[in-house]
Amino acid sequence: MDIQFLGTGAGQPSKARNVSSLALKLLDEINEVWLFDCGEGTQNRILETTIRPRKVSKIFITHLHGDHIFGLPGFLSSRAFQANEEQTDLDIYGPQGIKSFVLTSLRVSGSRLPYRMHFHEFDQDSLGKILETDKFTVYAEELDHTIFCVGYRVMQKDLEGTLDAERLKAAGVPFGPLFGKIKNGQDVVLEDGTEIKAADYISAPRPGKIITILGDTRKTNASVRLAVNADVLVHESTYGKGDEKIARNHGHSTNMQAAQVAAEAGAKRLLLNHISARFLSKDISQLKKDAATVFENVHVVKDLEEVEL
16 A cells, blocks of 8 residues: 655646645456546546556546646546446545535536446545545545545455464464364364464454545644544645735644644555645755654655555
8 A cells, every 4th residue: 555646746747746646456356447636637646656547437526626626537538448348337425515516517628438437526525435445434524624625544454364374384284274264262172172363363453544534624623533543634824934824814824733633543554645836846855844843753755656565
């Protein structure tokens, strides 16, 4: 499981940073990629990665500002062009209006997709748990931006305990069907009468990962709730230390406020995203340095960077 950042800029693309999009790569877990936001040029960034568009099974939109959705029509059309691959359905989650935007764009441009899209729209009154599978649960909560905007909390369900194969061999269990029975929790009796209790050879369940991905927002309690005990928190950092007033006026956060959210939530790692083009390369280290005075495990991400979870 890892996150690859396809666009880490705020508002408009620059030479160094494209606008918002990131991919949560769940290939080992469920052989899928989940996309969060899809700003203009996302499909071009994907061409510089190993991501296969057909593996993108779900797209989660935080809000309807252009720098978060203008790449959708192009990506959806490009996803249709892998004719040698099986056409697979796509789920799109987002605020009310995302369905109208997508379908109008495709209709006006005369685009036809060979796969089905399933839209899951929500408003202020229909948030909370928006998705549950056998391995993941996704929650959404309203943030504090200039338009309706949400953050997402992706929770991996607890992982099964692992089988201690070496101890089983040492106990005289022959490799084969008995291993499978024990892994499934069944006690077995060997030919010599030895009883093998499955619980003695299977580790305790391991807690799943928690990934919090926020849209554009001022500092708000909702951000903290979404990020409680998160293994990684992706938080916007449109502005820097001392810019609190302008950040509030424009519905955004500073690096210091993002660090405060991470600290209050007890997150393990903070990734600063959505960086204003006014910050030059030399300014990025200062963004990190200042934020680290509040929350130590912080990193400012860049386009195409992959972060393993």
